[in-house]
Amino acid sequence: LDRYNDRGTIAMGKVESGVVKPGMKVMLMPTRNEYKVDAVWANEDPVSGARPGENVLIKLNGAGVEDVRKGFVICTQPACRAVDKIICQMAVVEMPENTRIMTAGFQAIFHAHCVEEECTIVKIFETTDKKGKVAKGNNARFANIGMRVVCMIELGRTVPVDTFQSMPFLGRFTLRTEGKTIAIGKITKLPPKKDS
Numbered sequence: 001l002d003r004y005n006d007r008g009t010i011a012m013g014k015v016e017s018g019v020v021k022p023g024m025k026v027m028l029m030p031t032r033n034e035y036k037v038d039a040v041w042a043n044e045d046p047v048s049g050a051r052p053g054e055n056v057l058i059k060l061n062g063a064g065v066e067d068v069r070k071g072f073v074i075c076t077q078p079a080c081r082a083v084d085k086i087i088c089q090m091a092v093v094e095m096p097e098n099t100r101i102m103t104a105g106f107q108a109i110f111h112a113h114c115v116e117e118e119c120t121i122v123k124i125f126e127t128t129d130k131k132g133k134v135a136k137g138n139n140a141r142f143a144n145i146g147m148r149v150v151c152m153i154e155l156g157r158t159v160p161v162d163t164f165q166s167m168p169f170l171g172r173f174t175l176r177t178e179g180k181t182i183a184i185g186k187i188t189k190l191p192p193k194k195d196s
Contacts, residue, residue, distance in 0.1 A: 003068035008038065011058045011068050013114075016169045018076060020058060021049040028063070029073045029160035030082030035060040071115030073160040073170070080170055082158040083190050085122070088173070089150050090185025092143050096178045101142040102149070108182060110155055112173040118156040119175070126150040150188070163187050 003011045024037045041057040042050050050056045110119040127140045128148040143149045164171030164186035175183040
């Protein structure tokens with residue numbers, strides 16, 4: 001999701017699931033602000049609705065340019081989650097020259113849909129090497145190239161995501177550092193919802 005101003009705030013993005021139509025009430029995640037869709041354009045033409053796979057422009061009634069940022073997600077109720085910690089499964093495909101192993105405390109840039117956020121690996125729960133040997137608990141202290149890892153990642157700020165099982169396009173991510181993609185993964189679990 002990105003935006004620009006043309007007699008109102010226009011959000012640009014791709015419909016991933018559901019339908020978006022003029023007149024709908026939508027929620028912008030992670031801010032949880034609610035807006036009404038004034039107009040929808042697909043391929044620069046006004047449309048009465050857009051379906052999954054279409055690149056769209058959406059005019060949001062009452063939204064300012066500062067309210068819509070790259071990486072935000074437009075949802076209907078129930079909205080996707082916005083979290084700052086995830087539990088994930090990932091494959092380590094490459095490592096930077098100066099760091100040959102991944103441990104708790106490893107820092108990188110988290111890329112999911114069109115969001116980029118700094119992240120830190122907080123805890124490694126399980127590793128599986130190339131031969132299929134699994135290490136769990138205290139035996140899973142590090143990972144290197146070719147290993148699969150189950151770990152907890154802490155993000156610099158809240159990011160709209162979901163588990164891969166419920167919404168694949170919001171549950172896939174990559175970790176990058178020093179211009180290299182070091183890991184490809186999927187989100188398996190989100191923190192429990194807090195009672196409001």
